[in-house]
Amino acid sequence: MNKIDFKKTLNSYQAKYHEFRMVDVPRLQYLMIDGHGDPNTSQEFKAAIVALYPVAYKLKFASKLELGKDYTVMPLEALWWADDMSTFTTARDKSQWDFTLMIMQPDWITRDMFKAVVEKVADKEPPASLAQVRLETLDEGKSVQTLHVGSFDDEADILAQMHRDFIPANDLTMVGKHHEIYFSDFRKVAPDKLRTILRQPVIKA
Template identity: 45%
Template sequence: MNTIDLKSELKPLYKPSAKTVVEVDVPAFNSLMIDGEGNPNTTEKYKEAVEALYCAAYTIKFALKRENALDYVVMPLEGLWWADDLTSFDRDDKDNWKWTMMIMQPPEATKQLVQAAITHAQDRKGLPGLRKIRFEPFKEGRCAQIMHVGPFAAEGPTIQRVHDYISRHSALRGKHHEIYLSDIRRAAPEKWKTIIRQPME
């Protein structure tokens, strides 16, 4: 059995400092993705998306373990966030937020294996979100990022630090990106770890 640790192999991307904003170059990674919109705290579509992504990710993991003798820890949930009216973020108007939730997959997860795993998960679980999953490469290139420690509601100053850094060195582009490293069902909010990442020109 071959075991890989993608977060350790990609340490600059998935284990940044919580003290200093750093620049990273993010190459293309294949990911499971689901698009949606609405308040992540209340909309059923968001809950369905996250549930489906984890279901598919673990089905793929077990398929690779069985067929390729490959074991690994499933990568964390990630989210791209944006809105047609950017003031909705300032007003905390979550009902108008748009999002793409995703989980990065190892290189060994081929399109054929992923599709077979999703079909298998649909047959077993019947989760509505599984039908919305797309599997494709996602590349961000030059980005600035930092680790935020604490509840999501307290991210504002951390996000501003990233934006200020980019303003001094370049210009913002793309979508606000968050990577959720903590199990919020178990960890106390003050200990939640979230990578705040923003593409830059």
């Protein structure tokens, strides 16, 4: 049985360090859970991670056993937004941020499989936020993205270049939400080693 690694097969998971590129992100489905606040201190953020991973891994095992399809569990991702988007590039006031944490799922994962797995997770010390996890599709389409290496607190400059320089210079307008893909486990990896795709959906101005 071949194990699929979607990080290698999907173009939307490819990026180079601080090089802006246009990508057409296909419609994908994700495990999702919403929350609010500074990810460094928010209990909602920590609880969301604890709720997502048991479901993601049990879905992988169910896919392998029931469908004969194996794949690598995808990295954690997040959509971020705020009433004032300048909090991402200037003040960096993380207490004002809202988020949706996500883990991408193959298109053969059905809603029935998801429901069955959630019930199994609930049988054994269910995470406090388990009931908030959902399976939902996201269609971002045309987007600008780059790879950032380093601390999350050092993202402001490259995001400012993306938002204020590259996007307007290419006659584009930002739509949707700021999207981050975490190739590193920020609970274990040193801040200066973190590898993160920064993505912004756009449309022609």
